[in-house]
Amino acid sequence: MKNLVLKGVLAASALVLLANVASATVLEDVKKKGFLQCGVNTGLPGFAAPNDKGEWSGFDVDYCKAVAAAVFGDASKVKYTPLSAKDRLPALQSGEIDVLIRNTTWTLSRDTQGFDFPGVNYYDGQGFMINAKKLSGINSALQLSGASVCVQAGTTTELNLADYFRTNKMEYNPVVFEKVEEVNAAYDSGRCDAYTTDQSGLYAYRLALTAPDDHVVLPEIISKEPLGPVVRQGDPQWADIVRWTHYALLTAEEFGITQANVDEVKNGENPEIKRVLGQEANTKLGTDLGLTNDWVVNIVKAVGNYGEIFEKNLGSGSPLKIARGINAQWSKGGLQYAMPIR
Amino acid sequence: MTDTNISFVRQEMLQGQTPPRGERGIIRWVRLNLIATPVDAVLTILALLALAWFLPPLLNWLFVDASWVGPDRSVCATAAQGGIQPENWSGACWAFVNAKFGQFMYGPYPLDQRWRVNLVGIMFVALLIPLLMPKVPYKVPNAVVFFFVFPIIAFFLLVGGWFGLPYVETSRWGGLLVTLVISFVGISVSLPLGIALALGRRSKMPVIKMLCVIFIEMVRGIPLVTVLFMASYMLPLFLPPGVSFDKFLRALIGVALFASAYMAEVVRGGLQAIPKGQYEGADSLGLGYWQKTGLIILPQALKLVIPGIVNTFIGLFKDTSLVSIISMFDLLGTVRQHFNDPNWASPQTPISGLVFAGFVFWIFCFGMSRYSIFMENRLDTGHKR
Numbered sequence: 001m002k003n004l005v006l007k008g009v010l011a012a013s014a015l016v017l018l019a020n021v022a023s024a025t026v027l028e029d030v031k032k033k034g035f036l037q038c039g040v041n042t043g044l045p046g047f048a049a050p051n052d053k054g055e056w057s058g059f060d061v062d063y064c065k066a067v068a069a070a071v072f073g074d075a076s077k078v079k080y081t082p083l084s085a086k087d088r089l090p091a092l093q094s095g096e097i098d099v100l101i102r103n104t105t106w107t108l109s110r111d112t113q114g115f116d117f118p119g120v121n122y123y124d125g126q127g128f129m130i131n132a133k134k135l136s137g138i139n140s141a142l143q144l145s146g147a148s149v150c151v152q153a154g155t156t157t158e159l160n161l162a163d164y165f166r167t168n169k170m171e172y173n174p175v176v177f178e179k180v181e182e183v184n185a186a187y188d189s190g191r192c193d194a195y196t197t198d199q200s201g202l203y204a205y206r207l208a209l210t211a212p213d214d215h216v217v218l219p220e221i222i223s224k225e226p227l228g229p230v231v232r233q234g235d236p237q238w239a240d241i242v243r244w245t246h247y248a249l250l251t252a253e254e255f256g257i258t259q260a261n262v263d264e265v266k267n268g269e270n271p272e273i274k275r276v277l278g279q280e281a282n283t284k285l286g287t288d289l290g291l292t293n294d295w296v297v298n299i300v301k302a303v304g305n306y307g308e309i310f311e312k313n314l315g316s317g318s319p320l321k322i323a324r325g326i327n328a329q330w331s332k333g334g335l336q337y338a339m340p341i342r
Numbered sequence: 343m344t345d346t347n348i349s350f351v352r353q354e355m356l357q358g359q360t361p362p363r364g365e366r367g368i369i370r371w372v373r374l375n376l377i378a379t380p381v382d383a384v385l386t387i388l389a390l391l392a393l394a395w396f397l398p399p400l401l402n403w404l405f406v407d408a409s410w411v412g413p414d415r416s417v418c419a420t421a422a423q424g425g426i427q428p429e430n431w432s433g434a435c436w437a438f439v440n441a442k443f444g445q446f447m448y449g450p451y452p453l454d455q456r457w458r459v460n461l462v463g464i465m466f467v468a469l470l471i472p473l474l475m476p477k478v479p480y481k482v483p484n485a486v487v488f489f490f491v492f493p494i495i496a497f498f499l500l501v502g503g504w505f506g507l508p509y510v511e512t513s514r515w516g517g518l519l520v521t522l523v524i525s526f527v528g529i530s531v532s533l534p535l536g537i538a539l540a541l542g543r544r545s546k547m548p549v550i551k552m553l554c555v556i557f558i559e560m561v562r563g564i565p566l567v568t569v570l571f572m573a574s575y576m577l578p579l580f581l582p583p584g585v586s587f588d589k590f591l592r593a594l595i596g597v598a599l600f601a602s603a604y605m606a607e608v609v610r611g612g613l614q615a616i617p618k619g620q621y622e623g624a625d626s627l628g629l630g631y632w633q634k635t636g637l638i639i640l641p642q643a644l645k646l647v648i649p650g651i652v653n654t655f656i657g658l659f660k661d662t663s664l665v666s667i668i669s670m671f672d673l674l675g676t677v678r679q680h681f682n683d684p685n686w687a688s689p690q691t692p693i694s695g696l697v698f699a700g701f702v703f704w705i706f707c708f709g710m711s712r713y714s715i716f717m718e719n720r721l722d723t724g725h726k727r
Contacts (some may be wrong), residue, residue, distance in 0.1 A: 042669070043682030051683055052441045054450040054516075081513065082679065083669050090575040091669070096589075181681070181692050188689065207415075207687040211422045319415070319424070319684045 026238035027290050035077045038064035039097035042082040045204035046314045047103050056080045059313040060101040062303045070245045070295045075302035100230040118243035120228040123326045123335050125221030126160050127199040133214040141220035145170035147193040150183050157197050160223040203322045248296045250338035252305035259304035276341045407433030419688040435690040439698045442680050449516015449676050462496045512590035521672040524662040529655050531598040536605025561603035569596045574668040593665050601658045608650040612643030645721045652714035656707045674699050
């Protein structure tokens with residue numbers, strides 16, 4: 001009996017080993033099945049949410065489309081798996097999704113647990129929102145001593161909050177809830193003085209307040225939350241594809257290549273633009289990446305450049321109206337800096 | 343003594359008089375039910391006050407001030423919130439439910455393929471209703487079609503990939519469709535499996551008994567959330583790549599096994615309530631184990647535990663919401679998912695969506711509950727005390 005069990009375990013592990021050796025790269029897998037399986041948020045306004053027809057839209061969703069456009073030249077070849085915060089990483093690990101683009105913070109512990117972060121598509125940070133009408137005169141988080149603060153339970157947000165107030169030797173009174181809707185309702189009803197979460201989230205949840213104009217987001221950012229796509233570790237080619245898709249979006253904005261004018265500038269004179277768009281003779285930039293040479297054209301045609309994606313989903317073209325801030329191009333005082341495509 | 347003319351004896355019965363005013367009609371009902379004692383009167387007044395306090399605002403919110411149609415969040419938000427409603431407006435945002443209704447029912451199922459879900463739904467209702475009505479004949483063929491033929495047809499219709507129907511993977515199922523499929527499978531698997539487990543647990547054969555006890559106690563000891571999480575994220579890690587079961591199927595099996603363990607204990611309660619004399623009586627008639635169980639014991643035991651069985655069904659129906667933690671979206675999960683559509687985010691959206699979801703769940707659960715009461719009364723053969 002024991003022997004049999006042992007043999008079974010050995011056989012099973014041999015199978016797993018064999019399978020690992022035999023398994024293809026993610027790019028080959030994706031091409032073979034004919035679509036990209038992209039993990040997104042179950043619903044965060046501006047980043048990923050289904051519309052009335054059930055189609056996904058948002059900032060992260062456009063990144064999924066961009067990767068699909070880079071691989072297939074067709075942004076519709078993508079399927080979405082909505083994932084909660086808890087099961088996003090197991091889902092990526094088990095191979096259920098090919099790439100996770102779900103406002104995931106790049107941290108060392110995640111990076112060393114078998115994942116790779118090819119880039120940062122949104123620099124976020126934890127902030128505070130207060131009712132400016134009720135608490136007039138407060139324009140800095142450092143004046144919040146003694147305030148009651150609404151916060152969601154079990155998030156890094158809760159820990160950052162404690163750290164911040166302790167560091168600045170201020171008193172505070174955390175009001176902790178399990179669900180986002182409960183936090184919203186409590187803050188809206190005046191149960192607490194301030195609401196803390198990622199700044200992008202503050203702008204999103206402000207939409208659901210009774211008097212949004214009374215509420216202001218304070219300038220202090222108390223934590224770094226670099227959000228970006230995640231891939232499984234161990235496939236550098238796939239990580240490169242996701243990384244350079246991000247850089248392609250940024251480069252397109254830098255050079256003024258938009259969804260509308262991409263076909264026009266493709267045949268223009270500017271040598272830099274022609275190189276980025278793969279119009280140079282004998283270029284191998286795209287094929288070396290495992291894609292076609294007009295991959296940047298495909299991406300921009302499908303979703304536009306970084307600036308367009310941002311404005312459409314989060315900025316002035318959306319109900320959220322988030323300012324570019326540190327997500328502006330490096331040349332405009334932001335942190336978004338694309339490595340050169342050459 | 344033959345005198346028949348005894349005038350003081352009445353020849354016919356006197357017509358009954360109507361009771362006094364205070365003893366009939368509404369007055370009597372009010373007197374008996376609402377103000378029978380001073381305490382009752384006080385309680386009645388308090389209850390009326392409570393109703394008057396919360397009913398008008400509730401009806402106002404639900405119907406009068408509600409916003410019924412509209413293209414986006416502006417109809418559900420006040421001017422200050424970026425909408426068109428007056429200041430301090432508060433009403434249900436049925437426009438949100440209206441716009442998202444298709445999503446709530448079918449989830450992300452392809453728009454042009456929804457007729458397949460509708461067809462399955464019509465077949466389901468057409469087969470279920472005659473099965474539920476005791477007077478309609480052909481119960482056995484009806485049940486065979488409902489429990490064996492219908493699931494196969496429904497499977498081919500919903501999944502597709504045959505007969506020119508496009509393939510719709512289960513990750514594109516959602517909304518009420520998922521809730522009903524999981525509940526239907528869970529209910530129709532858990533009852534027979536639960537009965538088998540209950541009989542097994544009372545069996546005199548040690549191996550069978552042990553296996554059943556182990557299964558029931560194992561499954562009952564683990565939270566459903568854990569079962570679902572293991573089935574959807576841990577199982578693929580142990581399987582070689584390329585070998586994979588559909589995630590929906592894994593969840594279905596998880597829910598069905600889980601419900602079976604609970605059902606087994608409910609049925610065992612019924613089996614233990616049958617007096618020993620029934621078993622001995624069956625034995626004395628020379629019935630074998632299966633005859634005894636099928637003809638004498640089970641009919642009585644199941645009838646006794648109808649409330650428990652339906653309780654488990656209702657619990658199962660509501661537990662289907664838990665599949666949203668493994669990224670499958672049932673009715674409630676779909677509703678919650680759509681709160682985050684920036685086009686509809688407003689203070690009234692979440693509560694309207696939840697009220698709608700609660701109402702749909704209530705309709706189904708209340709239906710099951712009423713039917714079980716009807717069944718209990720019909721099968722009542724004098725055990726009532």
